[in-house]
Amino acid sequence: MILETIKTPGLSHLSYLVGAGGKAAVVDPRRDCEIYLEKARAAGLEITHILETHRNEDLVSGxxxxxxxxxxxxxxxxxxxRPVVFADTARDGDTVDIGQLRIEVIETPGHTDDHLAYAIHDTEYPDGAVGVFTGDALFVGDVGRTDFYPDRKREVAGLLYDSLQKLLGLGDQAIVYPAHGAGSVCGSGMAEREFSTIGHERRNNPRLQFSSRDKFIAFKIDENHYQPPYFRLMEQLNMDGAAPAPRVLRPRVLSLAQLREAECDRLVDVRDPLAFASGHLGGSMSLPTGMISAFAGWFIGEENRIGLVASDQAQLAAAMEHLARIGFDRIAGGYVGVVPAAAGGADMRTIPMVRTGTVAHRLEEDEGEWTLLDVRDADERASGAIDGSLHLYVGHLNEGWRDLDPARHYTLMCASGMRATVAAGWLVSRGFEHLDIYLGSMGAWSRAHG
Incomplete structure (x- = not known):
């Protein structure tokens, strides 16, 4: 028997290859899916089934x-x-036999209406489920979000509660195999590990400690979640079926002149935030490779032609992988060599960094032409904010920038400075010139004023 986890970096997506008796099933495959075939063949297995836990919102299904x-x-x-054209419908109690393994379908709506979990039974040891693929219903340390049906908030939260009771009923011995780990946009409280059991979650998962169904529902209704525009694209692709990812996930390397001629709608600098702030090509925005999966969908549209700027070709390849997994394929190419571009007289821009003392002084002086702009999420803001700051979530700057005054001076802040750089890079690409970034942001402020 084999059960292997395949993790997709950036998305914190977890898919699985499970096999026995010469057969295998894949659970929630990603778009660049050759990896499953390679692993199955290496183990002498034939992939006979593909099990989807739900219609994913945050990545393209493979x-x-x-x-x-x-x-x-x-x-x-x-x-x-609407119909998922490439799939057959599975219902509660259906089973799939993979060698000695019997995989049982459990309907678990709540996160989405079509959500399933799959309990794993070993027929040679028939006393209870060995494990369960929980999809986005149950995570390690958290449970699924329920905000995709805004007109049915109470109903879907209640459905998730009922689904969780089904999963808990599998027994404390069952190993939990979720569809996402910490860092995913599908949850906010996931533990920094990817293994657990039903018993451990029953005792330790904060979302399973509510004393009643009504209290669980009230909590879920009050949660804050964000839905990037690209979620709609994922819904479409994951019902109609997406095309394969580009065969070569490495963009064409362009000279600076070729990059200019490519007429890109979005020039995306994927280097480290400090490198971007120190010097970047005019008109570019900042999206470090590790943040592409979380934020590209706010600032890039399916129709946009993308040019990449990176420190090296490996960084270009990583950026293209992340973009392809969320459906953005229109990549004109990538440019490496910001320093030579500067030496050659290219239009370069910088964004200053400021420290806690400067921010505190500006707040005390109450400078009329200056605003401290907090781009953290609503939960972070609620847990602690700097008096006098303005809140606008980084993703909502995709349209919210239009309501800001480009003549005004803004200092961007978040928890550490990473998202603040993304926000500043977007504003710079929209023509804002009077910007700086609070280095250390809320972390530095808390240490200085704790």
């Missing part, structure tokens, strides 16, 4: 692509918003 490669049968839950 199910139709992997099915075309292997002939495997794709299973998806009932009640999708």
């Amino acid at each position: 199910s139709p692509i992997l099915a075309a490669m292997t002939g495997a049968k794709v299973l998806h839950g009932p009640n999708p918003e």
